[in-house]
Amino acid sequence: MSIELSRRLILTGAAGATLAGATRAVAAKKEEAFPPEALHLDHALLGPDDGIALLARNENPYGPSESALRMVEYAGKKGAYYPGQANITLAEMIAERHGVDPKQIVITTGSGEALSAIAVLYGPKGPIVAPRLFWDTTALYAARLGMAEIQRVPLTEDMGVDLAGIEAAVTGGTGLVQLCNPNNPTGLVSDSKTFKAAVKRMAAKTTVLVDEAYMELADDPDGNTCIDLIKKGDDVIVSRTFSKIYGMAGLRVGYTISSEETAEKIRGTAMSWIAGTGLAAAIGAYNDHAFLDFSKSKIIEARQTIMDKTASLGMETLPSQTNFVYFKSGKPANEVQKVMENEKIIVRGQYMDYTDWTRVSMGKLEDVERFCNFLPEAAGV
Numbered sequence: 001m002s003i004e005l006s007r008r009l010i011l012t013g014a015a016g017a018t019l020a021g022a023t024r025a026v027a028a029k030k031e032e033a034f035p036p037e038a039l040h041l042d043h044a045l046l047g048p049d050d051g052i053a054l055l056a057r058n059e060n061p062y063g064p065s066e067s068a069l070r071m072v073e074y075a076g077k078k079g080a081y082y083p084g085q086a087n088i089t090l091a092e093m094i095a096e097r098h099g100v101d102p103k104q105i106v107i108t109t110g111s112g113e114a115l116s117a118i119a120v121l122y123g124p125k126g127p128i129v130a131p132r133l134f135w136d137t138t139a140l141y142a143a144r145l146g147m148a149e150i151q152r153v154p155l156t157e158d159m160g161v162d163l164a165g166i167e168a169a170v171t172g173g174t175g176l177v178q179l180c181n182p183n184n185p186t187g188l189v190s191d192s193k194t195f196k197a198a199v200k201r202m203a204a205k206t207t208v209l210v211d212e213a214y215m216e217l218a219d220d221p222d223g224n225t226c227i228d229l230i231k232k233g234d235d236v237i238v239s240r241t242f243s244k245i246y247g248m249a250g251l252r253v254g255y256t257i258s259s260e261e262t263a264e265k266i267r268g269t270a271m272s273w274i275a276g277t278g279l280a281a282a283i284g285a286y287n288d289h290a291f292l293d294f295s296k297s298k299i300i301e302a303r304q305t306i307m308d309k310t311a312s313l314g315m316e317t318l319p320s321q322t323n324f325v326y327f328k329s330g331k332p333a334n335e336v337q338k339v340m341e342n343e344k345i346i347v348r349g350q351y352m353d354y355t356d357w358t359r360v361s362m363g364k365l366e367d368v369e370r371f372c373n374f375l376p377e378a379a380g381v
């Protein structure tokens with residue numbers, strides 16, 4: 001452009017218009033090239049592909065809440081900075097709800113990170129005593145590193161956690177007792193009085209970790225939680241997550257509550273710094289009770305739909321208080337999984353030697369209905 005032409009454009013104001021036009025063009029181009037479309041993938045970048053009913057990982061498709069999403073946008077814009085203060089703010093909010101000191105809270109990248117840190121911390125002291133079926137991913141992580149051995153105690157006949165058996169297995173040499181309440185994959189909550197009394201007695205001998213990832217989905221979270229034992233000074237660690245009722249599994253936020261001393265140890269062992277997007281989202285959603293009520297009601301509705309179906313087919317079904325259901329289809333779980341997969345319905349395969357038990361997670365109602373409609377064929381009933 002000649003100097004004379006530029007001068008004329010500036011004088012007429014056309015330069016501004018041209019510049020604005022150019023900016024718009026760049027923005028449009030950027031938008032066109034914006035991933036995930038620009039990556040030209042043949043699958044979804046995040047979340048399930050279109051048409052897939054993903055009912056295998058205990059996610060909650062009703063999240064994240066609007067309150068979380070607004071904060072994710074804000075946090076993204078502040079992505080240049082390490083998110084120190086947000087960690088403190090979230091810890092204060094959690095501490096306030098539970099009546100503990102913020103120093104007793106450790107926030108991690110999903111509760112999985114805290115649970116791995118705990119397995120690595122306590123595993124070397126002695127066996128991790130746990131029910132035969134529990135969410136064992138993080139204990140196995142420490143075991144793979146040669147830092148833990150898992151001592152599994154058989155379930156009761158009705159697939160419950162055998163608290164008496166676990167208590168009997170605890171000695172002075174036990175590294176950690178790990179319980180999951182409600183348990184995964186069974187979905188069962190232990191009787192609160194019996195559970196807390198056993199945890200208290202065991203905590204006098206060793207540290208007891210209670211994984212409460214699904215507690216907010218239970219019928220009586222306040223009555224069942226072991227947080228009150230921590231407040232009384234018992235050697236108990238409770239872990240919770242934003243991945244389940246909050247529907248934020250991809251945003252990766254979880255936390256533990258324990259004594260300050262134990263929290264310090266977990267903090268010192270955790271391996272990462274949690275992302276600002278996750279922290280901000282958790283702050284936005286933490287007290288969004290309208291969303292939490294909505295989320296829980298949708299999960300319960302889906303759960304009832306599945307339990308009604310399995311009952312109508314005469315399949316033994318455990319009374320779940322979580323966002324998944326464990327039932328005995330009568331057919332090998334891996335076969336059920338395969339046949340379902342052909343119909344684009346994804347469920348869990350077999351756990352250990354529980355051959356014909358299938359675990360199905362609560363997805364959107366339409367996906368749960370697809371599962372229910374196909375179940376008789378998949379199970380051959």
Ligand SMILES: Cc1ncc(COP(=O)(O)O)c(C=O)c1O
Pocket residue numbers: 057058109110111112113135180184211213214240241242243249252253254
């Ligand atoms: C019982 C239990 N605890 C912990 C986790 C880990 O979840 P996150 O790391 O997303 O908090 C899971 C995941 O499914 C789980 O089922």
